[in-house]
Amino acid sequence: xxxxxxxxxxxxxxxxxxxxxxxxxxxxxxxxxxxxxxxxxxxxxxxxxxxxxxxxxxxxxxxxxxxxxxxxxxxxxxxxxxxxxxxxxxxxxxxxxxxxxxxxxxxxxxxxx
Amino acid sequence: xxxxxxxxxxxxxxxxxxxxxxxxxxxxxxxxxxxxxxxxxxxxxxxxxxxxxxxxxxxxxxxxxxxxxxxxxxxxxxxxxxxxxxxxxxxxxxxxxxxxxxxxxxxxxxx
Numbered sequence: 001x002x003x004x005x006x007x008x009x010x011x012x013x014x015x016x017x018x019x020x021x022x023x024x025x026x027x028x029x030x031x032x033x034x035x036x037x038x039x040x041x042x043x044x045x046x047x048x049x050x051x052x053x054x055x056x057x058x059x060x061x062x063x064x065x066x067x068x069x070x071x072x073x074x075x076x077x078x079x080x081x082x083x084x085x086x087x088x089x090x091x092x093x094x095x096x097x098x099x100x101x102x103x104x105x106x107x108x109x110x111x112x113x
Numbered sequence: 114x115x116x117x118x119x120x121x122x123x124x125x126x127x128x129x130x131x132x133x134x135x136x137x138x139x140x141x142x143x144x145x146x147x148x149x150x151x152x153x154x155x156x157x158x159x160x161x162x163x164x165x166x167x168x169x170x171x172x173x174x175x176x177x178x179x180x181x182x183x184x185x186x187x188x189x190x191x192x193x194x195x196x197x198x199x200x201x202x203x204x205x206x207x208x209x210x211x212x213x214x215x216x217x218x219x220x221x222x223x224x
Contacts, residue, residue, distance in 0.1 A: 004155075034212055043117070043203055043215030044156070089155050098212050099146040099205070100169045103155030 003027045004092050006104035014112055019077040021107050023090030026071065030092040034101065035064060035075050038087045047088075048075070049098075080111045115140060117216035119204050125222045126194050132221060134189040138206030139214045144168075145187040146213065147179060148203040156203055162187055191221075199223045 005024045013019045023033075031052035036044035050057040050064045050073065057064050063076045077084055087108050091101040118137045126132050138145050144163045148156035158171035162181035176192045185206075191198055199222050205213035 006155075036213075036215075041217065043205075043217045044213075045215070046212035049212060091155075097169075097209070099144050099161045099163075099207055099209075100158050100171070101156075101213065102158070103148075105153065105155045 001026070002104075003030075004090055004102045004104040006088075006090055006107050008107050009105070010108045010110070012110045012112065013080050015082055016079045019075075019080045019084065019109055019111065021075040021077075021088050021090075021109065023073045023075075023104055024071060025073075025092050025102075027092070027102070028071075029094050030102075031094050032092070032098070033064070033066060033073050034091045034093075034098060035062075036089045036091060036103075037084075038089065038106070044089055077109075080109075082111045082113050085109055085111050117204055117206050117214050119202075119216035119219050121219060122217070123220045123222075125224060128194055128196060128223055130194050131190065131192045132194060134191075134202050134204075134219045134221070135186070136188070136204030136206075136216060137186045138204075142206035142208055142214065143185050144207050144209065145181060145185065146205045146207070147187070147189045148205065149173075150201040150203055150218070152200075159189070194223045196223050 034049040035047040038044040087106045090104040093101045146161040147159040150156045160170040201218045205215045
């Protein structure tokens with residue numbers, strides 16, 4: 001039973017447009033959510049996070065939205081840049097212990113110049 | 114400031130053998146977590162070490178064991194290797210409450 005799901009394996013957008021990556025979770029115990037970005041041959045790198053007490057967190061071009069009732073979160077990238085092309089993983093945990101996180105299977109984002 | 118370093122980068126083993134993977138955490142971090150990433154999937158939590166003890170464990174068999182040393186570095190050991198153990202093994206370090214910092218992983222191939 002996959003507790004964190006990223007239902008879109010891939011997404012392609014034009015440079016300058018908005019990228020929206022989605023993530024759904026099933027475990028109501030999760031209260032801390034993170035997004036990681038992964039380039040080929042590198043480990044994932046932390047991008048942005050959100051606590052369940054918030055519904056939005058913004059960091060530059062990246063915004064994460066959390067809808068607790070729907071158990072859904074999304075990552076918005078505006079404007080998208082070719083350097084954003086990577087695999088994006090959604091992760092969830094509880095008690096802000098990011099050490100034990102449950103990851104989705106990732107969405108490959110391609111930003112076309 | 115060195116990030117998380119893992120060794121070796123690649124490894125080929127035969128079914129039934131044993132393997133040891135190594136990890137040095139980011140400077141200032143005291144907690145190490147290990148993840149297994151199969152092809153096309155997200156990282157799966159194996160276990161977490163803090164103060165030289167296993168603190169949390171994911172759904173992995175006892176063939177997977179680990180160790181943390183006084184300098185916070187860590188080892189992952191896998192006994193009686195199966196073909197299905199072929200994967201990218203990621204080490205990540207953190208301080209409590211902080212996001213994970215990952216190494217570039219060890220690619221294990223079991224033949």
